[in-house]
Amino acid sequence: MKIFLSYASQDRAVADGINRALLDQGHDVFFDRDDLPPGEEFHIRIRRAIEQTDLFVFLISEDALDPGSYTLNELEIAERRLRRPSGRLLPVLLRPTSMERLPAFVKSVTLLQSEGNVAAATAAAVDHLARARRRTVIGKAAAGVAALALVSAGSWYALGGRTATPPPVAGDSPRSASGGATATAPSGVDGANTANGAPPPESTGTDGAPAVLVPAGAFVMGDDEESPKREIYLDAFYIDRYEVTTARYAKFLAATGGVRPPDEWETLVPARDAELPVVGVDWNDASAYCAWAGRRLPTDTEWEKAARGTDERRYPWGNVTPTLAEANHLNTSPDAYGGGLMKVGSHPSGRSPYGVHDLAGNANEWVADWFTESFPVSERRNPKGPASGNGRVIRGGGRFDPAERMVATKRYHGEPDLRNEDIGFRCARGDAH
Numbered sequence: 001m002k003i004f005l006s007y008a009s010q011d012r013a014v015a016d017g018i019n020r021a022l023l024d025q026g027h028d029v030f031f032d033r034d035d036l037p038p039g040e041e042f043h044i045r046i047r048r049a050i051e052q053t054d055l056f057v058f059l060i061s062e063d064a065l066d067p068g069s070y071t072l073n074e075l076e077i078a079e080r081r082l083r084r085p086s087g088r089l090l091p092v093l094l095r096p097t098s099m100e101r102l103p104a105f106v107k108s109v110t111l112l113q114s115e116g117n118v119a120a121a122t123a124a125a126v127d128h129l130a131r132a133r134r135r136t137v138i139g140k141a142a143a144g145v146a147a148l149a150l151v152s153a154g155s156w157y158a159l160g161g162r163t164a165t166p167p168p169v170a171g172d173s174p175r176s177a178s179g180g181a182t183a184t185a186p187s188g189v190d191g192a193n194t195a196n197g198a199p200p201p202e203s204t205g206t207d208g209a210p211a212v213l214v215p216a217g218a219f220v221m222g223d224d225e226e227s228p229k230r231e232i233y234l235d236a237f238y239i240d241r242y243e244v245t246t247a248r249y250a251k252f253l254a255a256t257g258g259v260r261p262p263d264e265w266e267t268l269v270p271a272r273d274a275e276l277p278v279v280g281v282d283w284n285d286a287s288a289y290c291a292w293a294g295r296r297l298p299t300d301t302e303w304e305k306a307a308r309g310t311d312e313r314r315y316p317w318g319n320v321t322p323t324l325a326e327a328n329h330l331n332t333s334p335d336a337y338g339g340g341l342m343k344v345g346s347h348p349s350g351r352s353p354y355g356v357h358d359l360a361g362n363a364n365e366w367v368a369d370w371f372t373e374s375f376p377v378s379e380r381r382n383p384k385g386p387a388s389g390n391g392r393v394i395r396g397g398g399r400f401d402p403a404e405r406m407v408a409t410k411r412y413h414g415e416p417d418l419r420n421e422d423i424g425f426r427c428a429r430g431d432a433h
Contacts, residue, residue, distance in 0.1 A: 005031045008063035008071055014094055056089050057122070058092065060091055065102070091109065127215040128213065207293040209241075212238065213238055218231050218310070219305045220310075239306045239428045242277075242344035243344050249281075252292055259288065263419045275343040279421050294429075301382075360406040362398065364398040365394065365395050366392060394413060397410070
């Protein structure tokens with residue numbers, strides 16, 4: 001898409017990060033006014049760029065709304081050009097700003113706000129808009145679609161006291177709406193991506209598990225301590241917001257028949273433990289479940305991008321050493337289903353940049369790859385790992401583990417038939433286009 005990025009000069013550093021993220025996705029971004037010639041030609045080129053844009057991204061701050069800011073001139077041109085702003089205007093809140101100061105044109109659509117990685121949040125929103133736009137152009141979108149969707153990794157916030165809340169998904173954690181003229185999203189992308197009439201995060205597969213989008217682009221994998229540091233490009237993919245629960249796994253067992261129940265399954269109390277992550281499954285069990293649910297296990301690289309985002313953070317929530325508020329760890333309870341495990345989504349402050357829960361602590365997680373300590377230089381785009389190895393990769397750290405074992409780059413491995421009371425899994429889907 002052709003994108004016009006409007007920002008105040010004081011917000012240049014943030015705008016630069018957003019620009020790079022959008023360029024990584026292949027968009028044509030009109031970004032830097034500093035390279036424009038002075039005089040009348042400056043205004044002509046600005047106006048022409050806005051008139052030709054597919055999406056006007058307006059970065060909101062007190063500086064951008066200052067009466068002397070040129071961004072208001074750009075916004076005025078956009079208002080004349082984009083008479084129907086739905087799907088064409090993306091307001092992005094950079095810092096807390098008085099809603100009364102926002103022009104009516106901006107208030108006519110829902111704004112995007114994130115206290116986490118704003119570049120990643122914006123890129124995710126733009127990626128979904130671009131895909132929706134392509135579907136409309138080729139006639140695959142619904143005829144009545146007027147409000148193009150922005151993917152949310154969590155709650156949905158609207159202006160003027162209006163709050164749109166995704167409908168509940170069976171087995172999903174409960175959500176609550178919050179009103180008020182201003183709304184602040186939780187840390188990270190989860191709860192930050194808003195939309196013009198957007199749907200909740202997709203529910204995919206037979207089990208109906210909620211999934212979040214991780215947009216296409218490059219990220220840095222490894223940290224030269226746990227594994228070699230290298231840049232990897234991944235296509236967009238969906239990953240389950242939560243680990244697979246015992247309730248979902250029980251449906252799989254009932255539907256398939258003949259599959260051996262997980263270890264300690266007999267200690268489960270369904271009414272009490274339905275939202276706990278299933279554990280005691282081996283790699284083959286996990287892979288079979290995901291196939292039954294119309295998905296697959298995430299690759300090693302997909303799991304790490306979902307956990308780290310694009311800013312090389314140490315843990316899914318950032319670089320702060322975890323406390324019990326971020327993750328279920330250092331838990332000495334001997335019984336997985338009798339106090340050791342906690343309900344999925346119980347630690348919202350420990351979410352990843354994309355709003356994925358429990359990527360550290362609670363249950364370790366199987367991923368698709370065979371384990372290896374060497375990574376060919378040529379495998380920099382959608383790597384699938386080696387054809388064989390010394391066991392399958394395990395990620396995330398579990399309920400017993402200390403902080404150093406929950407680092408997002410740390411990789412473990414086990415034989416495919418290994419079962420352990422703190423190893424579970426989640427699923428992914430690669431057809432995000």
